[in-house]
Amino acid sequence: MKKTMEDPSKIMRRSVHTFLQHYHRATTAAAVALPFSTALLLSQPFFSSSSSSIHMKLNTLLRGAGFSSSLEFFNILSLKLSQTLSSSLFTLPFSLTFLLFSKAYIIKLLSNNHDSIYYFRLLRTYICNSFFILSANASAFALFFLASTILDSFGFSSRNFYILFSLSSAIIYSIILANAFVISNLALVSSPSSSSGGYTTLLKACLLLRGRTSTALALALxxxxxxxxxxxxxxxxxxxxxxxxxxxVTSIAIEGTLIAYLYALFLVLDTVVNFFFYQSCVENEEEQKIGGDDEYSIKIQICESENTKICIKGPKSLF
Structure with a gap:
């Protein structure tokens, strides 16, 4: 019999319990991730104004692609993308070093494995994750462009329609991006258990998430x-x-450092939650496989004991 996925609240409670149980080591991992969290928090307000040139280029690109200027959603989206892109480029050196070292430390602690090549597998997977997130954004834009073109060709051009289309596009874009981040996080914590990490880990994460997306989103919230x-x-x-x-300025700097450290602690907790979710997925897959094998053997024994003339081997077929 197949076992259902573990309840998200149980995974979250176990994650918080483990985080508090190993709090002294969690604080060490947070200290390692502190330069990344500081750079990220500083980059967002500073780049909100300096990313105007990227915002203008994205707007020009969207207009050239055929998106109507009446869709306020795409104006907001291009502004947010320009800020995110500027911030990501600024924090890239910190994320490839301090953030990944912190995650590698936590995963090594939770898995009780002292493999020295954890970081390089995480690095390969993180780079693939970045391209995967970019592909998800590009796919979303392509979908919106196709939908906008088709609807415009049928004469849907009223203001109410544009508002409705913007709202529905925002919801769809949020769903696409949320699933992309969930897959990326699962791939990152599962990369040390793979042979080399990278795109194969992403494919493994996609397979593990089948039927478990709602659990992953509930844990990420x-x-x-x-x-x-x-x-x-x-x-x-x-x-x-x-x-x-x-x-x-001194008091502002001290308080800013404490807030950045709190942000790093949440990053560590997020890694712990994703690791236990990955473990739950793997255990669920193994138990389903064992349950399927037991069901197969039981049905074969029944088939042989009853001397049935036609017996099709398989977990669900018995005549």
């Missing part, structure tokens, strides 16, 4: 909300005070 909350806290407490000049 709490940590992502925590990360978003820390980002908002950094903007309010640090960047707002810095621009207003109502506090001493």
């Amino acid at each position: 709490p940590t992502n909300l925590g990360l978003a909350g820390v980002e908002a806290l950094f903007r309010y407490r640090v960047m707002r005070s810095f621009y207003k000049g109502d506090r001493d």
